[in-house]
Amino acid sequence: xxxxxxxxxxxKQNENRFNHNELIINIIFYLAYSIELAILLIDKxxxxxxxxxxxxxxxxxxxxxxxxxxxYTLAEWMILILWGSIGAIxxxxxxxxxxxxxxxxxxxxxxIQPKGLIKYTFYVILVGISxxxxxxxxxxxxxxxxxxxxxxxxxxTRYMLGIGHPNALHCxxxxxxxxxxxxxxxxxxxxxFGILYVSNFGMYxxxxxxxxxxxxxxxxxxxxxxxxxxxxxxxxxxxIFNILLTITCVVFSIFIAIPGTFLxxxxxxxxxxxxxxxxxxxxxxxxxxxxxxxxxxTEYFDMGYVRMFYWYGIIPxxxxxxxxxxxxxxxxxxxxxxxxxxxxxxxxxxTVEAHAVSVYLARxxxxxxxxxxxxxxxxxxxxxxxxxxxxxxxFIKKLSNQSKRGT
Numbered sequence: 192x193x194x195x196x197x198x199x200x201x202x203k204q205n206e207n208r209f210n211h212n213e214l215i216i217n218i219i220f221y222l223a224y225s226i227e228l229a230i231l232l233i234d235k236x237x238x239x240x241x242x243x244x245x246x247x248x249x250x251x252x253x254x255x256x257x258x259x260x261x262x263y264t265l266a267e268w269m270i271l272i273l274w275g276s277i278g279a280i281x282x283x284x285x286x287x288x289x290x291x292x293x294x295x296x297x298x299x300x301x302x303i304q305p306k307g308l309i310k311y312t313f314y315v316i317l318v319g320i321s322x323x324x325x326x327x328x329x330x331x332x333x334x335x336x337x338x339x340x341x342x343x344x345x346x347x348t349r350y351m352l353g354i355g356h357p358n359a360l361h362c363x364x365x366x367x368x369x370x371x372x373x374x375x376x377x378x379x380x381x382x383x384f385g386i387l388y389v390s391n392f393g394m395y396x397x398x399x400x401x402x403x404x405x406x407x408x409x410x411x412x413x414x415x416x417x418x419x420x421x422x423x424x425x426x427x428x429x430x431i432f433n434i435l436l437t438i439t440c441v442v443f444s445i446f447i448a449i450p451g452t453f454l455x456x457x458x459x460x461x462x463x464x465x466x467x468x469x470x471x472x473x474x475x476x477x478x479x480x481x482x483x484x485x486x487x488x489t490e491y492f493d494m495g496y497v498r499m500f501y502w503y504g505i506i507p508x509x510x511x512x513x514x515x516x517x518x519x520x521x522x523x524x525x526x527x528x529x530x531x532x533x534x535x536x537x538x539x540x541x542t543v544e545a546h547a548v549s550v551y552l553a554r555x556x557x558x559x560x561x562x563x564x565x566x567x568x569x570x571x572x573x574x575x576x577x578x579x580x581x582x583x584x585x586f587i588k589k590l591s592n593q594s595k596r597g598t
Contacts, residue, residue, distance in 0.1 A: 223253035231553040232319040258298035262576035284483040300562025313370035327353025350397040361403025372414040410536040417528035430523040440542040444496035467493040475501030495541030495548040
């Protein structure tokens with residue numbers, strides 16, 4: 192009886208110790224992620240962050256600590272080593288550290304609850320952007336509007352409300368809508384969708400951002416589809432559409448980046464998109480693409496997929512697109528429709544804007560979905576898991592056993 196009580200006491204102590212360690216790891220994760228969100232909000236303001244690079248190094252180390260605290264199966268370790276190697280190669284060839292930073296972030300997300308992470312993101316972004324708008328309206332910090340030729344051949348007044356650029360203001364409005372639709376899908380009524388549509392056109396009257404208003408319309412519409420058409424959304428044709436949309440966006444981006452194709456600055460489609468297609472081709476066309484890019488590819492332009500090929504190279508970008516298609520199929524198969532809404536919105540938006548293709552981790556909500564899903568995607572049932580220092584030990588033991596059998 193005493194041995195049984197002693198065993199139960201030890202078990203309870205171990206559980207308490209585990210819960211305590213898990214709490215510490217979560218605190219460190221959210222500390223690092225909070226810094227990333229702060230970096231993003233500072234970037235959207237007029238304030239110049241003199242220690243941005245140092246903050247990225249701090250968050251990298253914090254996420255690395257969290258990732259190193261988790262156990263992973265052999266399949267998970269193989270995936271992490273593969274993508275970690277791609278990130279390392281990219282860094283040594285191009286001097287860009289985004290891929291390796293994002294890989295470590297994804298590893299650190301393994302045991303984070305997706306809804307809690309997205310809810311935290313939503314409220315921090317909402318409060319942060321609202322604060323910047325209020326500060327600009329009070330005349331404390333930031334510009335309310337600007338009258339200039341924004342590349343459309345006319346002088347116009349567009350509002351940025353302290354966010355830096357009218358397109359950036361509508362982009363942040365869209366990103367808040369995306370998170371709101373994900374979080375409150377189960378409680379939304381038809382009239383709320385109507386209010387969102389009206390709000391979107393109201394924002395357009397301020398920003399005149401064509402890309403912003405169109406992507407927000409798409410996001411709300413796809414959310415309505417997944418919300419109300421519950422039978423159709425389960426049909427395989429929906430999964431096929433998701434993949435085809437992604438491939439179409441990428442193929443279109445590749446086509447417009449090829450020198451010598453039909454595109455000219457006078458093309459109707461390019462004038463509709465304020466010249467961003469021609470600029471993307473001129474600065475980051477296919478003639479400048481390499482397998483892993485190079486340190487000289489530092490130009491900034493819109494057209495997110497073109498920028499991915501230009502910044503990171505053909506191999507990393509193709510692998511990322513394949514991974515994106517796998518994620519889409521996984522989410523559809525598991526009926527995670529609001530997460531699909533987020534991914535598809537970013538897939539379409541990245542065609543004409545490079546909001547998610549940047550050094551700022553917190554811009555890209557696809558990373559939040561992928562980070563909390565990748566382990567389930569490669570899951571092979573219940574398997575033994577290992578800490579990072581246990582993998583070499585297991586490998587050495589396996590070699591030792593093989594050598595003993597050989598003798």
